[in-house]
Amino acid sequence: MKQFISKINTRMGFFFLLVFLFWLKTLLAYFADFSLGVSGVFQWFIMLINPLAITFLLFGLALYAKRAKFFYPLIILIDFGNSLLLYLNVIYYREFSDFMTINTMLGYSKVDQGLSGSSLALTQPHDLLFWLDLVIILVLMLMRKIKFDRNPLPKRLGFQVTSLSVLLFGFNLMFAEIDRPQLITRTFDRTYIVKYLGLDAFTVYDGAKTEQTSKMRSSATKSELKTVKKYVRGHYAKSNKKYYGIAKGKNVIVIHLESFQQFLIDDKVEGQTVTPFLNKIYHSKSTYSFSNFFNQVGQGKTSDAENMLETGTFGLSQGSLFAQLGTDQTFQAAPAILKQEQGYSSAVFHGNVASFWNRNNVYKNMGYQYFFSASYFDTSGDKSTGYGLKDKLLFKDSIKYLQYLQQPFYAKYITVSNHFPFDLDKEDSSFKVPDTGNTSVNNYFRTANYLDQSVKEFFTFLKKSGLYDNSVIILYGDHYGISNSANKNLAKTFSQDSSHFKSYGSDPVDNWTDWDNTQLQRVPLMIHVPGVKNGGINKEYAGEIDVLPTLLHLLGINSKKYMLFGTDLFSSQHDQVVAFRNQDFITPNYTSISGTIYDNSTGQIVTPNKTLKKQIAKDQKKVNKQLSMSDSLNEKNLLRFYTPKGFKAVNSQLYNYANGLQKELKIQKKLGLKSTSMYSKNRDRSLEDLYKTDAPEATHSKSKNNRIQITNPDSNSDD
Numbered sequence: 015m016k017q018f019i020s021k022i023n024t025r026m027g028f029f030f031l032l033v034f035l036f037w038l039k040t041l042l043a044y045f046a047d048f049s050l051g052v053s054g055v056f057q058w059f060i061m062l063i064n065p066l067a068i069t070f071l072l073f074g075l076a077l078y079a080k081r082a083k084f085f086y087p088l089i090i091l092i093d094f095g096n097s098l099l100l101y102l103n104v105i106y107y108r109e110f111s112d113f114m115t116i117n118t119m120l121g122y123s124k125v126d127q128g129l130s131g132s133s134l135a136l137t138q139p140h141d142l143l144f145w146l147d148l149v150i151i152l153v154l155m156l157m158r159k160i161k162f163d164r165n166p167l168p169k170r171l172g173f174q175v176t177s178l179s180v181l182l183f184g185f186n187l188m189f190a191e192i193d194r195p196q197l198i199t200r201t202f203d204r205t206y207i208v209k210y211l212g213l214d215a216f217t218v219y220d221g222a223k224t225e226q227t228s229k230m231r232s233s234a235t236k237s238e239l240k241t242v243k244k245y246v247r248g249h250y251a252k253s254n255k256k257y258y259g260i261a262k263g264k265n266v267i268v269i270h271l272e273s274f275q276q277f278l279i280d281d282k283v284e285g286q287t288v289t290p291f292l293n294k295i296y297h298s299k300s301t302y303s304f305s306n307f308f309n310q311v312g313q314g315k316t317s318d319a320e321n322m323l324e325t326g327t328f329g330l331s332q333g334s335l336f337a338q339l340g341t342d343q344t345f346q347a348a349p350a351i352l353k354q355e356q357g358y359s360s361a362v363f364h365g366n367v368a369s370f371w372n373r374n375n376v377y378k379n380m381g382y383q384y385f386f387s388a389s390y391f392d393t394s395g396d397k398s399t400g401y402g403l404k405d406k407l408l409f410k411d412s413i414k415y416l417q418y419l420q421q422p423f424y425a426k427y428i429t430v431s432n433h434f435p436f437d438l439d440k441e442d443s444s445f446k447v448p449d450t451g452n453t454s455v456n457n458y459f460r461t462a463n464y465l466d467q468s469v470k471e472f473f474t475f476l477k478k479s480g481l482y483d484n485s486v487i488i489l490y491g492d493h494y495g496i497s498n499s500a501n502k503n504l505a506k507t508f509s510q511d512s513s514h515f516k517s518y519g520s521d522p523v524d525n526w527t528d529w530d531n532t533q534l535q536r537v538p539l540m541i542h543v544p545g546v547k548n549g550g551i552n553k554e555y556a557g558e559i560d561v562l563p564t565l566l567h568l569l570g571i572n573s574k575k576y577m578l579f580g581t582d583l584f585s586s587q588h589d590q591v592v593a594f595r596n597q598d599f600i601t602p603n604y605t606s607i608s609g610t611i612y613d614n615s616t617g618q619i620v621t622p623n624k625t626l627k628k629q630i631a632k633d634q635k636k637v638n639k640q641l642s643m644s645d646s647l648n649e650k651n652l653l654r655f656y657t658p659k660g661f662k663a664v665n666s667q668l669y670n671y672a673n674g675l676q677k678e679l680k681i682q683k684k685l686g687l688k689s690t691s692m693y694s695k696n697r698d699r700s701l702e703d704l705y706k707t708d709a710p711e712a713t714h715s716k717s718k719n720n721r722i723q724i725t726n727p728d729s730n731s732d733d
Contacts, residue, residue, distance in 0.1 A: 025077070025085060025163045026171075032093050033066075033073050035147040039100060040065040040213065046140055047104045049499060050209040051608075060189050060210055067186050068214035071179035072096060077172035082162040086155075094148060096214065101144045103213060108136045109434060109497065113204050113216060115332040116224040118313055135435035135454070186211060204332075204596075220332065234650035242577065242652060245643045250574055251563070251581035251588050259570030261543055263356070265485040266565070267476075268323070268426040269469060272316070272433050273495030276305070276536035278462050283507050284446045288459050291470035295489065295540055301549045304583065306602070307539040309493040310557040312595035316428075317371040319492035319558055324348045324380055326562040326578030328644040331595065335648055340376035344653040346576055348562060350381030350664050352424050355571045359383050359420045361674075363412040364428040365391055365403025368671065378666035384678070385671040386415050397711045399437055401430040405468035406709035413475065417701045418678035421484070421690040429468065432461040432495065441710050452503035458495055459507075471707050478704045479692060483544050486568065490561070491537030498531045505530075529612040529619075532598070532605050541568070555590040555602050556583050575658040579644050593637040606630060 021027035044050060044061060052061050076089035099114075106114045154160045190197050190210035197210055198219070207216040279296050281288045296303045311318035311329060317336035318329030324347040329335050335343070352358035361384035368374035368387035377385050391411050393403045403411070408429065416425065431438065436457035445463040447456040469489070476482040496504045505523045539561065543549070560580035566573040567582050581588045592600050598607050604620070605612040611630060613620045622630055647653065657663050682689045692701055 019159070023161050023163060025082070025165075025167055028086075028160070028163070029073060029077065029089065032089060032151075033069050036069055036073070036093060036096060037065050039097065039144055039147070040069075042140070042143055043100055043104050043213075048107055048205075048208065050205055052209060056189075056193055057209070060186070060193065063182075064186055064190075064210060064212035064215070067179050067183035068212055068218070069096070070175060070182065072214065074172060074175035074179060077167060077175055080166060082164045086162055090148070090152070097144060097148065099217065100213060101141070104141070104144070105136050108138075108499070112313060113208060113213065115204075115313065116217070116221045118333050120333070120338065135437075183211075183215070223332070231650050234652060236655040238646065238650060239652045239655050242643050242647050243656070245639065246577050246579065247574075249579070249581065249589070249640070251585035253567040253572075253582055254584040254586065257584045258567050260546065261486040261568040262570035263422055264543075264569075265422050265481065266352070266358070266424045266569070267485050267487045268424075269472075269487065269489045270316075270320070270426060270428045271465065271469075271489055271491045271538065272429045272431070273458075273493065274432055274462065274465065274491035274537060275495055275534060276307070276491065276538050277534065278459075279538055281459075281507075283448045283459050286446060286463075288463055289466040291466050291473070292489070292538070292540075295469075295473075295542055296538065297551070298542065299547050299549045300542055300544055302541040302543070302584075303549070303551045304539040304556055305536075305551050305553055306555045307490075307537060308535050308555075308557045308592050308594075308600065309491065309537045310559055310592070310594055311493045314371075316492050317373075317376075318595070319490075320371075320428075322558040322580075323490070323561045326559065326573075326576065326580055327648055328559060328579060328593075328641060329595065330648065331641070331645060334371065336371045336373065336376045339648065339651070340372045340379065342651075343376070343379055343648070344651055345376075345380045345664065346653060346658065346661065347380035347664075348565070349377075349383070349424055351566065351571065351576065351661070352422075352569070353381060353383075354661055356422065356569065358422050358424045360424040361386060361415070361419055362426045362428065363408060363415070364388075365393060365398065365408045365430060366401055366428075374671060375666075377671075378669040379664060381664040382669070384415070384419075384674045386412065386674055387671070390415065390674065395711070396439055399431060399433070401433045403430070404442070404709065404711065405429045405431040405465055406471060406707050407711060409468055409472040409475075410705050410707045410709070410712060413702050413705050414700075415675055415678065417479075417692045417696075418675070418682055419691060420681065420685070421692070427472075429465055431468070432458075432465045434495065436461045436495075438464055448507050450503040450506045452500050455496055455500050455503045455507075458504075462495075467708075471705070475701075475705045479701050480695070481692060485544070486565075487540075487542040488561070488565065489538065489540040489542065490558070491539075492558075493537065494535060496534070501531055501534060502526050504534075527612075527617065528607045528610070529605055529617045532600060532607060532612075533617075535594070541565075543568075552583070554583060554588060555592050555600065556580075556588070557592040559593075560588070575661075577647060577653065577656065579640055589636075591633050591636055593640050595641070597634075597637055597641060599633060599637045601633060604630075606634065 022031050041062070050061065052058055072092055073089055076085050076092060079085040079088055103114050106112070106118070151160065194206060194210060197206060204216065207219055211219070278288050280293050287293065295301055309319065310322060313332060314321070314329040314334030314336060317334045321327065321329050321335050325345055330338065349358070349360035353360065360382050362373070362377060362382055363386050364373070366388055368385060368389065374385065374387070388402055391403050391408070397403060397407055408427065412427070419425065435454050438457065438461050443460050443464050445460045447460050450456055473482070476485065502523055505526060539556070541564070557580070560583050563573040563578045563580055564583045567584070573582070590602055594600075600606070602614065604614055611620050611622055612618065682691055682694065693699070
């Protein structure tokens with residue numbers, strides 16, 4: 015011990031101690047938290063050495079400090095910063111099964127305002143080990159057990175360590191390229207970069223890519239739009255005459271089912287049907303349902319889903335388009351299209367703060383007339399969770415605003431109760447949860463059941479108020495609720511419902527694969543059109559990118575002039591190759607995951623024959639093209655150079671989300687007898703009393719001390 019203390023009481027000894035401890039912490043994250051897909055001795059060797067080069071490089075910066083009073087604070091600060099980066103990635107990965115990009119970090123303040131409910135739930139006991147070394151070292155330094163070495167270091171030592179770091183990284187990169195050629199140039203997957211080069215190297219690499227994107231955007235020219243426009247025109251699928259215009263003039267109500275996965279439909283646990291009402295809607299002859307509809311979100315999660323449904327373009331390959339580009343992005347989105355084509359008014363109802371995902375700016379650029387966020391609702395006490403107003407209360411309390419919207423209207427409801435970590439008060443639900451060994455998975459069924467009840471209450475109101483018959487109602491799941499890391503726990507519930515075995519194999523828990531994870535990326539899409547009788551369950555493969563062209567054609571609006579990357583779901587030309595944001599894809603016959611091909615009929619890996627290889631290469635090229643064209647359009651903001659005939663560019667300065675109710679009333683008063691709002695149609699009588707809910711918070715007040723109050727601190731501002 016004395017020899018050890020004497021070693022670390024030298025600067026180089028202290029340097030190597032911190033490098034060693036950080037290397038151990040990185041390996042802890044690799045083994046305990048990240049799923050890097052390591053196989054074979056060579057990959058294990060690369061993974062074990064990949065943290066060393068950049069760690070030596072970063073910590074070695076302190077060796078350039080000649081004086082001890084600069085060296086020690088600097089190396090501790092570097093250690094703290096790197097530990098923070100590592101730990102934030104651990105927390106982020108547990109929720110998103112992905113790594114934090116520079117765009118994610120830059121947009122963190124936009125996202126963090128609504129994330130108060132999940133951070134604590136994502137922590138685990140071993141997290142203490144990410145910080146324990148720093149605490150112990152600081153305590154030992156304060157106790158003078160570790161003493162400052164005031165002897166000057168050799169002048170070239172810093173340079174020598176830097177050179178060694180570069181040499182080590184060169185060897186690391188060489189080994190990586192041997193096992194995975196074109197790792198850097200083709201960027202197969204962010205996981206590959208971390209697995210082969212380490213988390214710090216990934217962050218630097220991502221920063222370079224982010225800067226490259228920034229330069230592309232600033233130097234973009236109008237001529238670059240021609241390539242994208244040519245692609246969109248060539249990818250267009252003409253409408254099906256049988257369905258074109260069948261919903262023309264109807265109100266459009268979009269219900270965003272937070273974290274709701276397709277397997278919940280018709281699912282049973284503990285002898286209970288999880289979503290009885292949504293099952294009824296799904297099987298209704300007035301509903302066009304899609305059983306092979308996939309989420310296509312990236313790191314933007316909910317915001318990516320919104321972007322696809324509103325604009326018909328993909329989210330970004332890294333980060334959130336809403337958070338990073340949305341403030342000054344040019345959109346040609348559903349609210350503006352419907353307003354200019356058919357005179358629709360528009361509104362969003364969401365019980366979280368307006369700035370969450372930068373919505374307060376994005377919605378203005380999309381042309382949304384109203385945004386009723388948390389500042390318009392009572393979110394105090396048990397009325398809210400960490401993500402905002404509970405769903406039953408959101409639907410109920412929205413009626414005071416919905417009733418004054420001029421018809422036809424385009425209204426979107428963003429639910430939140432079915433959001434990780436799936437917390438719900440006991441009095442809100444008596445649903446019996448299964449025991450899977452994972453609390454979040456267990457509670458997921460309870461919050462999904464609560465969401466189902468919330469939607470049922472809203473539908474009851476729509477029928478009582480007369481809105482139901484004059485509306486098309488779109489219900490869709492935005493993304494997965496259960497992350498890949500917890501899917502084996504989820505699979506334990508499948509034994510209670512044998513219908514799942516057809517999709518996930520005869521023994522889903524023990525034989526779970528990446529193919530099974532991909533199958534669980536299905537989310538529901540239900541287009542409910544009261545009055546139609548030819549609905550049913552469609553088996554076409556599709557994704558969220560396909561919703562907007564489908565909706566426009568149902569409303570009798572030709573989508574051809576707009577820059578949409580999906581195709582009409584009812585068209586005979588609909589493209590059934592579904593692209594995922596990481597360039598994997600799925601078709602009716604097979605699934606491609608990081609280059610591995612699975613047969614959809616068996617779920618087994620297949621070795622493609624010559625014919626299948628040719629088809630896979632063709633489909634992969636199609637996927638890459640679709641994603642790259644969308645990225646070019648969005649990253650370079652090319653829509654600023656294109657205005658479709660008859661469309662007027664949205665002026666965001668005309669939109670102000672303060673005093674929404676007063677603005678509705680002002681418009682109603684101005685229109686007088688020409689007002690088409692529900693309130694006017696009801697002879698100037700409120701419809702709020704028609705809404706019935708069993709939500710306990712709606713009937714009595716509870717303590718306000720055990721919940722976070724979700725309010726907008728800038729409720730009096732222009733936003």
